[in-house]
Amino acid sequence: MEAQFSYEGLYQLLEERNRQRPAGSYTTYLFEKGLDKILKKVGEESTEVIIAAKDQDRKETIYEIADLAYHVLVLMVDMGITLEDVKAELASRHVIDHKVKQEKMASDHDQ
Numbered sequence: 001m002e003a004q005f006s007y008e009g010l011y012q013l014l015e016e017r018n019r020q021r022p023a024g025s026y027t028t029y030l031f032e033k034g035l036d037k038i039l040k041k042v043g044e045e046s047t048e049v050i051i052a053a054k055d056q057d058r059k060e061t062i063y064e065i066a067d068l069a070y071h072v073l074v075l076m077v078d079m080g081i082t083l084e085d086v087k088a089e090l091a092s093r094h095v096i097d098h099k100v101k102q103e104k105m106a107s108d109h110d111q
């Protein structure tokens with residue numbers, strides 16, 4: 001059976017790792033190393049996504065996107081950026097995009 005997963009649940013676990021810093025945790029290792037190490041991992045994982053996608057390797061691309069998503073979440077926790085912060089940003093763009101489309105449809109209709 002597939003394990004229950006949510007971004008919110010993983011984010012909370014990473015916050016807990018940051019507060020408690022348990023030994024033997026890879027996330028603890030990243031927080032202890034600090035921002036530069038986390039950024040290096042985000043850069044590496046981004047490159048691996050690009051390479052896998054360029055090879056048209058769907059399975060590998062999914063695997064590397066998951067690695068990237070985890071490291072981006074670690075970066076967010078380190079910087080105190082919440083999932084709500086990112087959702088709010090995406091939501092504001094979504095509304096703008098919707099408005100632009102409506103305006104374009106109205107102007108197309110007038111012509």
Ligand SMILES: N=c1c2ncn([C@@H]3O[C@H](COP(=O)(O)OP(=O)(O)OP(=O)(O)O)[C@@H](O)[C@H]3O)c2ncn1[C@@H]1O[C@H](COP(=O)(O)O)[C@@H](O)[C@H]1O
Pocket residue numbers: 010013017024025026027028041066067070
């Ligand atoms: N999703 C992940 C996840 N994805 C990738 N990784 C780790 O990221 C590392 C990436 O591998 P690399 O070969 O690039 O790096 P490395 O050589 O191991 O280490 P570096 O010295 O390069 O940093 C691996 O050690 C993976 O185990 C993750 N580690 C943890 N999680 C999640 O975070 C939770 C907490 O993990 P811990 O804090 O380790 O208990 C886990 O339950 C998972 O849900």
